[in-house]
Amino acid sequence: xxxxxxxxxxxxxxxxxxxxxxxxxxxxxxxxxxxxxxxxxxxxxxxxxxxxxxxxxxxxxxxxxxxxxxxxxxxxxxxxxxxxxxxxxxxxxxxxxxxxxxxxxxxxxxxxxxxxxxxxxxxxxxxxxxxxxxxxxxxxxxxxxxxxxxxxxxxxxxxxxxxxxxxxxxxxxxxxxxxxxxxxxxxxxxxxxxxxxxxxxxxxxxxxxxxxxxxxxxxxxxxxxxxxxxxxxxxxxxxxxxxxxx
Amino acid sequence: xxxxxxxxxxxxxxxxxxxxxxxxxxxxxxxxxxxxxxxxxxxxxxxxxxxxxxxxxxxxxxxxxxxxxxxxxxxxxxxxxxxxxxxxxxxxxxxxxxxxxxxxxxxxxxxxxxxxxxxxxxxxxxxxxxxxxxxxxxxxxxxxxxxxxxxxxxxxxxxxxxxxxxxxxxxxxxxxxxxxxxxxxxxxxxxxxxxxxx
Numbered sequence: 001x002x003x004x005x006x007x008x009x010x011x012x013x014x015x016x017x018x019x020x021x022x023x024x025x026x027x028x029x030x031x032x033x034x035x036x037x038x039x040x041x042x043x044x045x046x047x048x049x050x051x052x053x054x055x056x057x058x059x060x061x062x063x064x065x066x067x068x069x070x071x072x073x074x075x076x077x078x079x080x081x082x083x084x085x086x087x088x089x090x091x092x093x094x095x096x097x098x099x100x101x102x103x104x105x106x107x108x109x110x111x112x113x114x115x116x117x118x119x120x121x122x123x124x125x126x127x128x129x130x131x132x133x134x135x136x137x138x139x140x141x142x143x144x145x146x147x148x149x150x151x152x153x154x155x156x157x158x159x160x161x162x163x164x165x166x167x168x169x170x171x172x173x174x175x176x177x178x179x180x181x182x183x184x185x186x187x188x189x190x191x192x193x194x195x196x197x198x199x200x201x202x203x204x205x206x207x208x209x210x211x212x213x214x215x216x217x218x219x220x221x222x223x224x225x226x227x228x229x230x231x232x233x234x235x236x237x238x239x240x241x242x243x244x245x246x
Numbered sequence: 247x248x249x250x251x252x253x254x255x256x257x258x259x260x261x262x263x264x265x266x267x268x269x270x271x272x273x274x275x276x277x278x279x280x281x282x283x284x285x286x287x288x289x290x291x292x293x294x295x296x297x298x299x300x301x302x303x304x305x306x307x308x309x310x311x312x313x314x315x316x317x318x319x320x321x322x323x324x325x326x327x328x329x330x331x332x333x334x335x336x337x338x339x340x341x342x343x344x345x346x347x348x349x350x351x352x353x354x355x356x357x358x359x360x361x362x363x364x365x366x367x368x369x370x371x372x373x374x375x376x377x378x379x380x381x382x383x384x385x386x387x388x389x390x391x392x393x394x395x396x397x398x399x400x401x402x403x404x405x406x407x408x409x410x411x412x413x414x415x416x417x418x419x420x421x422x423x424x425x426x427x428x429x430x431x432x433x434x435x436x437x438x439x440x441x442x443x444x
Contacts, residue, residue, distance in 0.1 A: 050255035053386070054373075054395070054404035077387040078405070084396035212397055216358070223355040227322075 022190055023068045025085045027114060028095035029107055030074040033130040036167040037095055037179060038071045043172035053078050065187050069093070079110065086119035087204035090190045090197050093126045093182075096143060098164065099134035104146040111147060115156040119204055123197070124159040124189040126182045133166040140164045161185045252406030252415075256337055256370045257311055259402055267312045269334055273360065274341035275353050276320040279376040282410040283341060284317040292411070297321060301331070315339075325356070332365035337372060342393075344375045344383035344407070354393040361398060370402040374416075379409040 026034050036046035038058050052073040060067050070085050072078075092114065096107055114120055129143045140162055144150065153160040163182035170176060190197060260268065272280045281302055285292045288304040298319035306313045318328055338360070342353055357373075360366060373395070375386040384392070386407045395403055408415025 048258060050251055050258055052255060052404065053252060053406060054390075054402070055398065056259060056402040057399075073404075077385060078390065080387050081390055081396045212394070215394065216397075219351055219355060223352050226352060 019064055019066055020191070020194065021066045021068070022090045022187065023070065023088050024091050024093055024186065025070045025072065025082070025089040026093040026095065027072055027079075027082055027110075028074050028128075029097065029103060029110060030076070031100075032074060032095040032097045032107075033128075033167045034071055034074060034095045037093075037128060037130065038069055040167050040171040040175045040179065041069070041183070046168050046171050051075065055081070062183070062187060065191075067187070082114065083117060083119070084208075086117055087208045088201055089120070089123065090201065091124040091126065091186050092120060092158075093128060093186070095128045095130050095167075096147070097131050098129045098137040098139075098143055099131040101136075101138060101146075104138075104143075108147045108152075112152055115152055115158055120158070121156040122158065124161075124186055125153065126186045127160065127162040128167075128179065128182060129162055129164040130167050132164045133169060159189050252372050252374070252404045253337075253339075254309065255404055256372050256402060257309055259370065260336060266310055267314065268336045270313055270315045270337045270339055271331055271335045272315055272317040272339045272341065273328055274320050274374075275343070275349060275356065276322070277346075278320060278341040278343045278353070279410040280317045280320060280341045283339075283374065283376065283408075283416060284315055286410050286413050286416050287313075287315060299324070328360070329363065329365070332363060335366060335369050338366060338369050339372045339374060341374045341376050341410075342389060343377050344386075344389060345377050345380040347382075347384060350384075350389070350392045357393060361401075368401050370404075371398070373403065373405040374410075375405060375407045376410055378407045378414065379412050 026038060028034055030051060033046075035049045035052050035056075039049065040046040041060065042058050052071060053075055054073050056071045058069050058071065060069075070089070072082055072085065094111055094114065097103065115125065127143075127147075127149065129138070129140055131137055138146065143164075144162060149160065149162065152158075161182060163178040165176045165178035165182070167176065167179065257268065272284060274280050276297060281295050281298050282292050284302055284304055285295065287306050290304075298317065299321075300319060302317040304315050304317075306315060316331055318324075318331055340357055340360070343349070357371075361371070373386075373389070373393070375384070375389050377383050386405045390396070390405050395405065406415055410416060
């Protein structure tokens with residue numbers, strides 16, 4: 001009887017939990033299958049995807065979570081933008097092309113750089129070992145070894161789960177179960193530590209926004225000055241004698 | 247046949263194009279190369295191009311879409327008229343002279359003001375880092391940083407290096423749609439593509 005009441009209480013507690021907004025950042029090398037994965041999650045065909053060299057995002061509801069996933073371009077020369085999205089992210093989804101053994105070293109270095117970042121360290125990471133449908137794809141254990149994943153996540157205190165999967169196998173309800181499972185895991189981990197994460201994210205995003213606002217103001221001011229100078233220059237040029245009068 | 251990866255990626259993400267007709271607005275500072283780009287998209291001669299006082303429009307068939315591309319003059323005194331063209335825009339293409347570093351701040355400021363416009367809210371933006379044929383051109387990544395593109399959170403954005411002059415990154419190829427389908431280029435090439443275009 002007592003346990004029944006306790007059960008009831010916990011159920012009620014959960015029912016009264018507010019809707020939580022969670023932002024996740026999805027990164028990984030170019031051609032790893034990030035956009036295909038988010039498309040699949042969104043219920044759209046993951047085929048027919050063009051490389052992202054920029055930013056796009058998807059919103060989805062998952063139980064009590066309103067999830068936003070930032071899908072960022074993975075090409076070598078666009079990776080520089082990733083860090084700007086770390087402050088507001090509760091967790092990382094890192095997509096790996098398991099069939100591309102040649103780029104494992106690059107993947108390892110890239111992942112290390114992500115986890116090392118002060119705005120990411122300590123946050124949970126889901127590794128999707130994608131393209132398992134391809135011949136010669138590295139199995140879970142091999143991917144872990146190639147990336148020195150254990151060492152990496154321990155060093156940076158990131159809780160980690162790896163899911164071998166195939167983003168192109170299905171979408172919507174037929175999406176690869178591993179992707180779903182991984183996403184559940186990530187959200188579950190975030191929920192467990194929500195308050196601390198929330199606080200950290202508030203602090204980091206406030207800092208970043210203040211910085212961005214200041215930059216924006218300063219730039220607007222500089223551009224205004226340039227425009228003015230150009231105007232005065234033009235005036236001087238057109239009406240040189242008036243200047244002497246002034 | 248128009249084949250710009252950046253444009254392709256954005257078109258693929260467009261959901262609301264029921265009649266497959268897409269209105270594209272081409273903006274940017276004066277001398278960024280908007281008109282050259284437009285002519286290149288339409289496979290037209292680019293040898294005699296003068297500053298645009300009003301606007302140019304071209305319709306191009308690509309990827310099963312009919313693209314209506316509006317190119318509006320970019321000189322400072324006519325920029326206020328840009329707003330007359332905002333309505334019903336599906337994609338904004340913003341062109342930058344990648345070699346004109348002195349004006350990066352000004353072009354960034356103009357772009358920021360555009361993105362604040364209500365009528366353009368949520369409209370995906372493709373940034374063409376043009377004039378990559380010049381030795382002094384800044385790479386797209388530098389432009390992405392310089393223009394603070396990461397502060398754009400309310401829409402899809404994409405950056406692509408190109409040279410409207412040589413056609414690189416804006417590759418215009420004369421191929422029939424049928425041949426494309428036959429070769430399976432519609433999807434295959436891009437699914438397995440990389441980001442070399444940047």
